[in-house]
Amino acid sequence: MQKKQQSDLKKKSEPTVVERRLGKHNADGLYWEQQNVIEIHPDLDAKNEIYVTCHEYNHYLHPDWTEKQVIKYSTKMAKFLWKQGYRKVKNK
Numbered sequence: 001m002q003k004k005q006q007s008d009l010k011k012k013s014e015p016t017v018v019e020r021r022l023g024k025h026n027a028d029g030l031y032w033e034q035q036n037v038i039e040i041h042p043d044l045d046a047k048n049e050i051y052v053t054c055h056e057y058n059h060y061l062h063p064d065w066t067e068k069q070v071i072k073y074s075t076k077m078a079k080f081l082w083k084q085g086y087r088k089v090k091n092k
């Protein structure tokens with residue numbers, strides 16, 4: 001099981017991350033496994049944006065995880081990154 005997931009991940013390229021208004025999905029972020037796309041709702045505050053990005057990336061990394069596990073680990077990662085001073089640089 002673990003071996004299969006690792007090889008699946010090797011084959012799969014990093015997900016494409018795009019900004020899209022997700023109001024109709026009632027979500028701040030979504031991960032589309034088939035298309036391998038992460039969508040992030042624009043206009044999130046900086047802290048929430050880090051959390052949502054970690055959250056959707058964990059869905060990509062760990063397709064077997066429950067939502068509860070994703071939330072638990074994404075919260076830890078986002079809090080840690082925020083505390084270390086990481087912030088998104090807007091390139092546009």
Ligand SMILES: [Zn+2]
Pocket residue numbers: 055059067070
């Ligand atoms: Zn989720």
